[in-house]
Amino acid sequence: MRADELAAAAVTDPALQVLLQRVGSPRPPVAGLALDRPLVMGIVNVTPDSFSDGGRFLAADAAIEHALRLEAEGADILDIGGESTRPGSDAVGLDEECRRVLPVIQALAKQSRARISIDTRKAEVMRRAALEGVHILNDVSALAHDPQALQAAATTGLPVVLMHARGEPRIMQDNPVYADVVLDVYDWLAARLEACEQAGIGRDRLIVDPGIGFGKTLAHNLALLGSLGVIHGLGCPVLLGASRKSFIGRLTGAGSDDRLPGSIAAALVGAAQGVQILRVHDVAATRQALALWQGAFVGR
Numbered sequence: 001m002r003a004d005e006l007a008a009a010a011v012t013d014p015a016l017q018v019l020l021q022r023v024g025s026p027r028p029p030v031a032g033l034a035l036d037r038p039l040v041m042g043i044v045n046v047t048p049d050s051f052s053d054g055g056r057f058l059a060a061d062a063a064i065e066h067a068l069r070l071e072a073e074g075a076d077i078l079d080i081g082g083e084s085t086r087p088g089s090d091a092v093g094l095d096e097e098c099r100r101v102l103p104v105i106q107a108l109a110k111q112s113r114a115r116i117s118i119d120t121r122k123a124e125v126m127r128r129a130a131l132e133g134v135h136i137l138n139d140v141s142a143l144a145h146d147p148q149a150l151q152a153a154a155t156t157g158l159p160v161v162l163m164h165a166r167g168e169p170r171i172m173q174d175n176p177v178y179a180d181v182v183l184d185v186y187d188w189l190a191a192r193l194e195a196c197e198q199a200g201i202g203r204d205r206l207i208v209d210p211g212i213g214f215g216k217t218l219a220h221n222l223a224l225l226g227s228l229g230v231i232h233g234l235g236c237p238v239l240l241g242a243s244r245k246s247f248i249g250r251l252t253g254a255g256s257d258d259r260l261p262g263s264i265a266a267a268l269v270g271a272a273q274g275v276q277i278l279r280v281h282d283v284a285a286t287r288q289a290l291a292l293w294q295g296a297f298v299g300r
Contacts, residue, residue: 027236027237027276028204030136030159030207030237030276030277031077031115031135031136031158031159032115032135033076033077033115035237035276037290037294037298038267038270038271038275038276038277038278038290039076039077039276039277039278040074040075040076040077040277040278040280040283040286040287040290041075041076041077041078041079041117041239041277041278041279041280042067042070042071042073042075042077042078042079042114042280042281042283043070043079043081043243043279043280043281044057044063044066044067044070044078044079044080044081044104045057045081045084046058046060046063046080046081046082046100046101046104047081047082047083047084047092047100048084058100060100060103060104060107063080063104064104064107064108064111067080067104067108067112067114068108068111068112070114070283071112071113071114073283073284073287074283074284074287075114075283076114076115077114077115077116077117077135077136077277078108078112078114078115078116078117079117079118079119079138079279080101080104080105080108080116080117080118080119080129080134081101081118081119081120081138082096082097082098082099082100082101082119082120082125083097083119083120083121083122084169085121085140085165085169085214090170091168094122094124094125097120097122097125098124098125098128101118101120101125101129102128102129102132105118105129105132105133105134106132106133109132109133109134115135115136116133116134116135116136117134117135117136117137117138117161118130118134118136118137118138119138119139119140120137120138120139121139121140121141121145121146121149122145122146122149123146123147123148123149123151123152123153124148124152126139126149126152126153126156127152127155127156130156130158134158135158135159136158136159136160136161136207137153137156137158137159137160137161138160138161138163139153139160139161139162139163140163140165140169140211140214141163141165142162142163142164142165142189142192143160143162143192143195143196144192144195150195150196150199150201151199153196153199153201154196154199154200154201157205158205159205159206159207160196160201160205160206160207161207161208161209161239162189162192162193162196162206162207162208162209163208163209163210163211163214163239163241164185164188164189164208164209164210164211164214165211165214165215166211166214166215166216167215169214173215176215176216176217176220178220181216181220181223181224182223182224182227182230185210185211185224185231186230186231186233186234189208189210189231189234190234193206193208193234193236203235203236206236207236207237207238207239207276207277208231208234208236208237208238208239209238209239209240209241209279210224210228210231210238210240211241212224212225212240212241212242212245212247212266213241213242213245213246213247216247218247218250218251221242221245221247222247222251225242225266225269225270226269228240228269228270228273228274228275229273229274232273232274237276237277238270238274238275238276238277239275239276239277239278239279240266240267240270240275240277240278240279241278241279241280242263242266242267242270243259243263243266243267243279243280243281243282244256244259244260244263244281245259248262248263248266260282260285263280263281263282263286264282264285264286264289267280267286267289267290268289268290268293271290271293272293272297278290
């Protein structure tokens with residue numbers, strides 16, 4: 001349906017009117033960051049087993065140094081995670097996750113001007129990280145893994161990233177099936193948004209992430225990448241995390257350390273569809289690609 005046909009249909013379709021308003025409305029700032037250009041979220045894995053850089057930044061000093069380097073390269077947000085949620089990974093205990101991430105957050109809260117995000121599924125980690133100064137909560141389970149997560153997130157007052165995932169990380173890649181992956185992910189995220197609003201978390205605090213690589217085949221991931229504009233209909237900023245993920249390798253044969261070209265391509269596909277936050281490993285390269293894209297297509 002063309003834009004003029006959409007506008008004509010909206011005259012008699014209240015639901016479509018709401019959808020068009022959501023898609024066209026400017027998004028409010030996230031943690032004080034304006035969304036007038038794609039924001040770059042730099043990944044800091046304080047883990048021994050993350051799929052791409054597991055173990056490189058497990059020591060707090062190494063993680064802090066890496067985070068500050070990402071900030072210098074142009075990261076608007078630093079996403080600190082102490083539990084790998086790669087396919088096949090096992091859960092990490094609360095004490096161990098806190099031992100990994102809290103010293104890093106404490107140091108960055110004093111040394112960094114970037115916004116700090118905590119990548120966790122645990123309510124207690126959210127609470128403790130909020131007390132240490134994080135600005136954003138990023139939950140790959142969309143606050144569904146921990147029964148206390150909705151209440152904890154509501155109490156912090158912080159923005160929350162709700163990501164779609166199919167099942168637990170250990171089994172999520174075991175034959176994922178959808179009727180229509182784009183619509184199914186959209187509907188699931190819509191249900192999580194409603195649950196958040198019922199828990200007292202306003203939609204203006206919520207960000208959605210379609211969960212590339214989390215319980216999806218190569219075909220599912222490509223379909224989502226090509227239909228990110230649909231996700232804007234949820235009325236929230238959209239985050240895309242495709243950096244170095246295995247679907248790039250399945251498509252091209254590249255190993256996890258050789259997926260920078262595919263990662264940049266995915267970031268630009270997202271930017272072209274209005275994605276507001278790009279979660280990446282390679283901040284400097286992504287910033288350079290975005291600068292050229294913006295100069296050629298946005299700033300002229």
